[in-house]
Amino acid sequence: MKGKSTEIIGSGYNGKSSSLARYHSINPPIYHASTVLFEDYAELKTVGQGQYDGFTYGTDGSPTQRAFEQAMTELEGGHHTWAFPSGLAAITSVLQAFLKSGDHLLVCNSVYGPVRRFAKNLLAKFGVTTSYFPAHAGANIVDYIRPETRFILLESPGSNTFEIQDVPAVVKVAKERGILTAIDNTWATPLFFRPFEHGVDISIHSVTKYISGHSDLLLGTATVSQACYADFHKLIRALEIFASEDACYMALRGLKTLSVRLKQHEASALELATWLEGQAAVEKVLHPALPSHPEHALWQRDFKGSTGIFSFVLKPEYQEDSVARFVDSLELFGIGYSWGGFKSLVTAGKFAQSDISRYHDRWMIRLNLGLEDVEDLQADVQRALAAL
Ligand SMILES: Cc1ncc(COP(=O)(O)O)c(C=O)c1O
Structure with a gap:
């Protein structure tokens, strides 16, 4: 007769039940596991010998994580994808x-801000130097390369200032010198820009944005070419980095509706951006799909669409007090970071981070268009502009 506690532990599902094998739910199951069980000692032994190709422990990820990673690999057209706890974690793991x-890292000056902090506070500590090049450099990136440059990090467009990079030109220069390239592809999503078709070695996403689409999770991915697989795999083994099971499930769910959501984001953002170009207080709208954008031709050449976030620069007479009035007058736009979700958001500031940026030291407003009716969003922005 077993004790009550033993009875509870052994009751119901026992980790080896096959009754679930024929349950074909349309979505993958969510596994919450640190421990995964082996069949017998012989199988356990293969783990120790490095010959087991299944999951050995929670840090290996889970079937749901693998399903999400596989989906991203297919969409990106790369060799392999790993999921990370956030977009920033994906970027910093790649680096x-x-x-x-002794290596030198070259980063576009429009890069997601916290990457600068990582380079300054961590990479520098380990003897890696970092410098920044103007995002619109294109083939002129050659002027910024040093003998010890090993890696170039691109983000196109930049998520505050929206410069489009001439990726094929940069990749050509890099390849001639044996330098690896990675791109933050979050804005375009795998649907609108295909980094591997342009020769980029690694494509990174903040899944937090459009792919998840509901502002309720943090997740990142890095997809690598075959040539980069082995070095990246070593890092994953060393750090045992993995992603939240629930976040991977939700990201897979988000992926299914990505293309229909993007149609709405794209149409609304273009309509509002075009309208804003005609407004008296606005000096410049920074949206790559507008013909007035300095790199519009590159966007047309390389991208299959645009998404829902853009910025505009106010005329110089409007300073911080005006910006504050604009932001506080909006009713439909939440004031908050991130983008790609269902709700429209606004942030504002002097976004151009370095003096090699266009619009350095100028006040800008960034709008992330959600899924509300665009007529209502435009009326909201019109009211806020009147308050300037
Ligand atoms: C372009 C870009 N890349 C990466 C990140 C970081 O992603 P996460 O918030 O998932 O760490 C962000 C976040 O805002 C971003 O805008």
Whole structure:
């Protein structure tokens, strides 16, 4: 007769039940596991010998994580994808995997801000130097390359200032010198820009944005070419980095509606951006799909669409007090970071981060268009402009 506690532990599902094998739910199951069980000692032994190709422990990820990673690999057209706890974690893992002491990292000046902090506070500590090049450099990136440059990090367009990079030109220069390239492809999503078709080695996403689409999770991915697989795999094994099971499930769910959501984001953002170009207080609208954008031709050449976030620069007479009045007058736009979700959002500031940026030291407003009716969003922005 077993004790009550033993009875509870052994009751119901026992980790080896096959009764679930024929339950074909349309979505994958969510596994919450640190421990995964082996069949017998012989199987356990193969783990120790490095010959087991299944999941050995929670840090290996889970079938749901693998399903999400596989979906991203297919959409990106790369060799393999790993999921990370956030977009920033994906970027910093890529940099850790491919840089070593003495190397030089070249980053576009429009890069997601916290990457600068990582380079300054962490990479520098490990002997990696970082410098920044103007995002619109194109083939002129050659002027910024040093003998010890090992890696170039691109983001196109930049998520505050929206410069489009001449990716094929940069990749050509990099390949001639044996330099690896990675791109933050979050704005375009795998639907609108295909980094591997342009020769980029690694494509990174903040899944937090359009792919998840509901502002309720943090997740990132890095998809690598075959040539980069082995070095990146070493880092994953060393850090045992993995992603939240629930977040991977929700991201897979988000992926299914990505293309229909993007149609709405794209149409609304273009309509509002076009209208804003005609408004008296606005000096410049920074949206790559507008013919007035300085790199519009590159966007037309390389991208299959645009998404729902853009910025505009106010005329110089409007300073911080005007910006504050604009932001506080909006009713439909939440004031908050991130983008790609269902609700429209606004942020504002002097976004151009370095003096090699266009519009350095100028006040800008960034609008992330959600899924509300665009007529209502435009009326809201019109009211806020009147308050300037
Ligand atoms: C372009 C871009 N890349 C990466 C990130 C970081 O993603 P996460 O918030 O998932 O860490 C962000 C976040 O805003 C972003 O805008």
